[in-house]
Amino acid sequence: MKLSDVKRGSELRTASIEDLKTLSDDVRDTILKTVSQNGGHLSSNLGMVELTLSLYHVFDFDKDQLLFDVGHQCYTHKLLSGRASSFATLRQEEGICGFPRTDESKYDLWNTGHSSNAISAALGLARARDLTGGEGRVIAVVGDGALTGGMCYEALNDLGSRKTQMIIILNDNGMSISSNVGALSNYLTYLRVSKGWQKLKSAFSHILFKVPIGGKKLHHLFQNFKDHVRNIFVNDKFFSSLGLRYLGPVDGHNIQYMTQLFRHLQDEKEPVIVHVMTKKGKGYPFAEQNPERYHGIGPFDLKTGERIEKARPRSFGASACAFLCEQAQKNPRIVVVNAAMTTGTGFDGFAKAYPKRHFDAGIAEEHAVTLAAGMAKGGLRPFVAIYDTFLQRAYDQIMEDVCFQDLPVVFLMDHAGYVGGDGASHHGMYGISYLRSIPGLTIVCPRNVDEMLSALSWCLKEGKAPVAIRYPQADIPGPAYTGSFSPGRWECLRKGQDACLLAVGSMVPNALKAAEQLQKNGIEISVLSASSVRPLDEMALKEAADRGMPFFTAEENERSGGFGSAVAEWCAVSGTGEVRGVFALPDAFLPHGSREKRLQECGLDGNAMAEFIRRKLRT
Numbered sequence: 346m347k348l349s350d351v352k353r354g355s356e357l358r359t360a361s362i363e364d365l366k367t368l369s370d371d372v373r374d375t376i377l378k379t380v381s382q383n384g385g386h387l388s389s390n391l392g393m394v395e396l397t398l399s400l401y402h403v404f405d406f407d408k409d410q411l412l413f414d415v416g417h418q419c420y421t422h423k424l425l426s427g428r429a430s431s432f433a434t435l436r437q438e439e440g441i442c443g444f445p446r447t448d449e450s451k452y453d454l455w456n457t458g459h460s461s462n463a464i465s466a467a468l469g470l471a472r473a474r475d476l477t478g479g480e481g482r483v484i485a486v487v488g489d490g491a492l493t494g495g496m497c498y499e500a501l502n503d504l505g506s507r508k509t510q511m512i513i514i515l516n517d518n519g520m521s522i523s524s525n526v527g528a529l530s531n532y533l534t535y536l537r538v539s540k541g542w543q544k545l546k547s548a549f550s551h552i553l554f555k556v557p558i559g560g561k562k563l564h565h566l567f568q569n570f571k572d573h574v575r576n577i578f579v580n581d582k583f584f585s586s587l588g589l590r591y592l593g594p595v596d597g598h599n600i601q602y603m604t605q606l607f608r609h610l611q612d613e614k615e616p617v618i619v620h621v622m623t624k625k626g627k628g629y630p631f632a633e634q635n636p637e638r639y640h641g642i643g644p645f646d647l648k649t650g651e652r653i654e655k656a657r658p659r660s661f662g663a664s665a666c667a668f669l670c671e672q673a674q675k676n677p678r679i680v681v682v683n684a685a686m687t688t689g690t691g692f693d694g695f696a697k698a699y700p701k702r703h704f705d706a707g708i709a710e711e712h713a714v715t716l717a718a719g720m721a722k723g724g725l726r727p728f729v730a731i732y733d734t735f736l737q738r739a740y741d742q743i744m745e746d747v748c749f750q751d752l753p754v755v756f757l758m759d760h761a762g763y764v765g766g767d768g769a770s771h772h773g774m775y776g777i778s779y780l781r782s783i784p785g786l787t788i789v790c791p792r793n794v795d796e797m798l799s800a801l802s803w804c805l806k807e808g809k810a811p812v813a814i815r816y817p818q819a820d821i822p823g824p825a826y827t828g829s830f831s832p833g834r835w836e837c838l839r840k841g842q843d844a845c846l847l848a849v850g851s852m853v854p855n856a857l858k859a860a861e862q863l864q865k866n867g868i869e870i871s872v873l874s875a876s877s878v879r880p881l882d883e884m885a886l887k888e889a890a891d892r893g894m895p896f897f898t899a900e901e902n903e904r905s906g907g908f909g910s911a912v913a914e915w916c917a918v919s920g921t922g923e924v925r926g927v928f929a930l931p932d933a934f935l936p937h938g939s940r941e942k943r944l945q946e947c948g949l950d951g952n953a954m955a956e957f958i959r960r961k962l963r964t
């Protein structure tokens with residue numbers, strides 16, 4: 346069976362196991378070919394092929410509901426649910442998204458991207474089904490990495506006490522993005538090795554194949570089956586003590602075992618957790634050997650496994666890491682906290698150099714932030730490196746445990762701005778808005794790596810309170826930074842008298858381009874790099890306002906609650922100055938695509954800014 350033979354996922358329900366096996370080869374090849382060209386989440390998807398095919402073989406997704414945690418492992422599901430012909434456009438402008446999107450297919454039930462929420466969402470769907478007299482099973486696919494996130498336990502706690510039908514597939518590949526961390530991960534390893542799951546596999550198949558599917562004796566046999574299963578599978582203590590039937594571990598690449606097991610779960614009325622063992626990168630030797638490197642990867646050469654890329658600019662994260670490694674030699678109080686993104690945030694060097702002073706909390710941003718707060722209270726200098734988008738999850742902890750306590754925790758918010766291929770759930774475009782209202786928090790958006798390093802030095806020398814330093818992944822082009830960061834002070838990059846353009850971080854180069862364009866029309870504007878987003882440089886604002894210069898602001902952040910709003914608030918409160926334009930991303934969940942194109946579309950490129958300012962100054 347080939348992918349081109351599958352018009353609807355439901356056709357897989359009558360396919361033979363042999364057909365599913367040949368189909369798995371075609372699916373794997375398609376994923377490999379597409380990701381090598383477009384980039385994407387390779388390792389997790391290669392590991393999910395047989396598991397997804399088995400789910401489609403047994404369940405009916407016109408009735409049953411399938412949710413993916415994070416959703417980065419959904420490629421086989423996309424290929425089987427009517428999107429095989431458009432799969433070549435994966436992650437491209439106007440192409441299909443790398444994560445489930447409800448506006449893309451009715452089979453994508455949830456807009457996903459942030460981890461550890463699938464059990465809660467699935468339980469909500471199950472309860473809605475129960476109360477509205479609906480039918481169908483609810484199935485959540487959750488990775489062992491996702492299971493480090495606290496929300497999973499909140500949901501299990503609830504599910505185990507007010508039970509309903511729900512199947513949780515624990516897709517255990519022993520990895521988060523890097524090796525998984527934490528005591529629960531150790532427990533899963535214990536389950537895997539305690540009885541030797543190779544032995545279990547043969548015992549399991551022996552029993553399963555004795556149990557016929559359908560027929561009058563099914564109920565009786567099913568009871569037998571459950572008893573046997575209890576004996577063959579590992580005696581789990583953790584999940585069963587929470588009120589869930591635990592089955593596993595099973596080989597996640599053996600379609601025959603999995604489909605047999607899933608069939609026996611079709612009539613279960615209570616929650617079940619099926620522990621499925623998969624191999625990240627399965628079938629592509631480079632990814633099997635180094636699953637982390639191919640977790641999320643740009644285009645690469647299929648034959649050599651090497652990335653096809655232009656020279657990469659200096660990374661903010663790696664530069665912050667190198668700086669803190671150096672400082673940590675002199676200052677034993679420096680510690681770094683990550684939340685399952687040590688490599689992504691550039692901090693693997695620190696983890697290697699100072700293993701006792703590096704803490705990977707798992708996909709547990711709330712815990713990571715409060716952990717850092719405790720460390721700061723105890724006299725350490727914690728630096729918490731988390732992407733702008735994932736730090737959202739720890740909003741309350743930033744507010745209550747860091748800022749309310751006024752503790753010197755430094756947040757390093759990587760991947761700020763429009764991130765491109767990963768799409769709406771991953772754009773770091775809300776950071777200024779969600780942080781700006783928290784009392785006592787200094788917010789810094791440096792205009793390049795050197796300014797970020799200067800801000801870090803300032804934090805170590807002077808910083809006695811919480812600071813958030815927000816930056817994109819790669820260095821920002823523009824004039825060299827030779828200053829010395831100080832909060833509430835902006836750098837003047839160009840002087841003019843007709844207007845004042847206040848640019849934040851990544852918007853500085855575009856603001857300078859706009860100023861050059863305007864000069865050609867005889868309009869001279871000042872350009873200030875407003876790296877200190879909070880506090881504002883009130884002296885600079887007052888001076889420009891006194892000279893009658895209108896303000897324009899530019900930021901790679903959503904408009905609501907952003908830097909432009911801060912300047913407009915200042916004008917309103919101080920009774921002076923006027924904001925004539927706010928260049929910002931719209932208040933929306935923007936699709937994936939090209940950053941350059943999206944910035945143009947949103948009026949954030951130099952030409953668009955110049956044109957807007959020209960029109961505004963004429964009126």
Ligand SMILES: Cc1ncc(C[n+]2csc(CCOP(=O)(O)OP(=O)(O)O)c2C)c(N)n1
Binds near residue numbers: 389417492
């Ligand atoms: C709240 C949150 N923090 C961090 C991430 C980044 N992230 C994406 S996938 C992933 C690892 C997930 O591991 P697992 O659930 O085991 O899935 P696998 O990739 O191993 O299949 C992480 C940390 C995220 N998506 N959401």
